[in-house]
Amino acid sequence: MLNDTKALAKGFWTTFKHIVRPPITVRYPDEKRTTAAKFRGRHRLYRDEDGLERCIGCELCAAACPSQAILVRAEENDPSRPVSPGERFASVYEINMIRCIFCGFCEEACPVDAIKLGPEYELSDFKRPDFVYTKEMLLDPEKNAPPTQFHADVERSTDERGVHTALGTVYRSHHPIGAPDPRPPVPTEAQAGDNEDPA
Numbered sequence: 001m002l003n004d005t006k007a008l009a010k011g012f013w014t015t016f017k018h019i020v021r022p023p024i025t026v027r028y029p030d031e032k033r034t035t036a037a038k039f040r041g042r043h044r045l046y047r048d049e050d051g052l053e054r055c056i057g058c059e060l061c062a063a064a065c066p067s068q069a070i071l072v073r074a075e076e077n078d079p080s081r082p083v084s085p086g087e088r089f090a091s092v093y094e095i096n097m098i099r100c101i102f103c104g105f106c107e108e109a110c111p112v113d114a115i116k117l118g119p120e121y122e123l124s125d126f127k128r129p130d131f132v133y134t135k136e137m138l139l140d141p142e143k144n145a146p147p148t149q150f151h152a153d154v155e156r157s158t159d160e161r162g163v164h165t166a167l168g169t170v171y172r173s174h175h176p177i178g179a180p181d182p183r184p185p186v187p188t189e190a191q192a193g194d195n196e197d198p199a
């Protein structure tokens with residue numbers, strides 16, 4: 001009985017504590033909260049500084065994946081034109097994002113830090129095939145990922161300020177609330193007028 005009362009009081013204390021706190025309203029999707037440092041969102045494959053793909057096609061990530069979401073097909077590197085620093089490279093690398101549970105095991109299993117889960121969490125899409133992310137989409141999402149993979153800003157060809165936003169710009173414009181907006185400033189009407197062709 002005493003324990004029940006204590007538990008009840010503790011529960012009500014939590015409620016009352018929050019009543020006096022100011023509400024936190026985030027105007028999503030115009031504002032985005034910073035994800036935690038260890039947040040596990042969309043995967044990305046990385047290259048070395050010399051441009052070679054880090055992935056050596058070892059398939060450890062696929063073996064570690066509890067959802068069998070990863071498909072890797074490896075091929076031998078041509079020594080005259082290597083794709084990766086290893087003996088082999090991934091000729092096919094696909095992640096089925098419908099299966100993925102964002103556990104991060106693939107990232108942990110990778111011996112060369114070729115795959116990492118990043119902060120991107122706006123991953124809804126409409127067609128099943130679009131959820132299979134190919135190697136090209138994972139290596140260069142700015143260039144190769146379908147626009148709907150990211151967020152609503154991408155679906156519109158202009159952002160909330162009426163500025164055209166290429167996918168890469170939108171992807172990079174994911175910035176925490178309060179952080180400086182990385183996008184170039186919009187010219188004022190006067191500046192835009194100065195640039196108009198007088199003819």
Ligand code: SF4
Nearest residue numbers: 065100101103104106
């Ligand atoms: S995050 Fe987990 S479920 Fe998703 S692909 Fe990696 S290992 Fe598989």
Ligand code: SF4
Nearest residue numbers: 055056058059061110
């Ligand atoms: S991403 Fe890493 S673990 Fe997966 S195949 Fe490539 S090198 Fe191996």
